[in-house]
Amino acid sequence: MDSLTQVALGAAIGVATLGRRTKPWKAALVGALAGTVPDLDAFIDHGDPISNMTFHRAESHAFFYLTLIAPVLAWLAAMVFRDQQNFKRWWLAVWLALVTHPLLDYFTIYGTQLALPFTDTPFGLGSIFIIDLAYTIPLLVGVIVAISRARHQGLSWNKAGLILSSLYLCWSAYAQNHVAGIAEASLRERGFQADQILVTPSPFNTILWRVVAVSGTDYAQGFYSFFDDKPQIVFETHPRQTELLASLKDDWPTQRIVWFTHGFYKMSQRGDRIIITDLRMGQEPHYNFNFEVASDQSGTVTPIPPHRLSERPDLGAGLSWLWQRLKGNQISAPGL
Structure with missing residues (x-):
């Protein structure tokens, strides 16, 4: 805290x-x-x-x-x-x-x-x-x-x-468990085979909850508010790009994040830089912990000293969305 x-x-x-x-x-x-x-x-x-x-x-x-x-x-x-x-x-x-x-x-x-x-x-x-x-x-x-x-x-x-x-x-803790049950039912209805499900509150409250479901190659994100009209979560699916991890199986910083996040991570590439992201803190597409861990030069992946990327989402837009979504309005998060 x-x-x-x-x-x-x-x-x-x-x-x-x-x-x-x-x-x-x-x-x-x-x-x-x-x-x-x-x-x-x-x-x-x-x-x-x-x-x-x-x-x-x-x-x-x-x-x-x-x-x-x-x-x-x-x-x-x-x-x-x-x-x-x-x-x-x-x-x-x-x-x-x-x-x-x-x-x-x-x-x-x-x-x-x-x-x-x-x-x-x-x-x-x-x-x-x-x-x-x-x-x-x-x-x-x-x-x-x-x-x-x-x-x-x-x-x-x-x-x-x-x-x-x-x-x-x-x-x-009770609210989290309740939302987890709704998330599991919604994922089954969607046909998404989740290996792990994470349920966390959105910033500053325990009314609006964020759910992340991870499979081998994809992850799904959805939100549920206790003011929603019905107990159902709409999920957006995104690729985890775990194939980028293959060349970094012996890289301690990368594997440290895999371990620390309990598997709730994604890989991505921006230009020649390979990035690992902690999916637990933040929300799509803005996360608190993104680290450059390798460079890709013409298909040759080389670990580099980790560097944390600084992201500055629009705070005003984020708080406005948070308030509207908390009230049960089904609107997409900024950036989606």
Whole structure:
């Protein structure tokens, strides 16, 4: 999730755990700082954009390593606030703020390597967009009230914020599962034999959902809004051009994206450049992660140092389409 949401969640966890033993602002501050710690790995340069993408949310987001550093950070907090007698409670608050960060990230689609060092599998449920104010606002309101009002009343507001945000996560998982069922039925009706189906929310909401179905050579994209007239998804089919992958089976950056995306990728060629694209983030024809990985000179494919392509879709047109499609209007996305 975005940094503001992680700060809000960490602060709310801190207040809920420590609010009766110390001033709520102290608990919120420590919780917010602990909730930020895992994302400090974004400042590490691993040498190329694919490594930076796939090593983000790795060790810094693993439950095992976060559990190891929790007592150290808790000890520092207890020392700063001269509250060593409540060290165990500080420890619990810091640990919860640390581990709920990657747990929340798991609900996004990016991929979080929660179980390192035991497995490097990037887990991602993908039931919530990386920015969703319906999740964030209850947390912010609860923390602000907890800091600014009488302790008993403030702690109740903070608790309510945590409950509401958690219920929203549960709703997102239910909605995703519901849309997955509609997607499977629509694909069967169309005769599209999908190897994998991905269901993710469109930006900033859990009403309009994007579905990607991948077969060996093609992928299909469709959208479903809970305000649509009928439970059916119209899909547009596109080639994956997986034949371009044949000459890159030993190229680590390319295969790293194949692995990281769980197979939700496409290949393409622009001029003499071969590109691999993560199909999970963005929508046709604009995606967040496109990488040049090879050059094709007269049929000879040569791997090159990966380069991320910057794409700037029309934000105004995209938001206008998002609002109209969310309301159930069957209109094509910009660029289709």
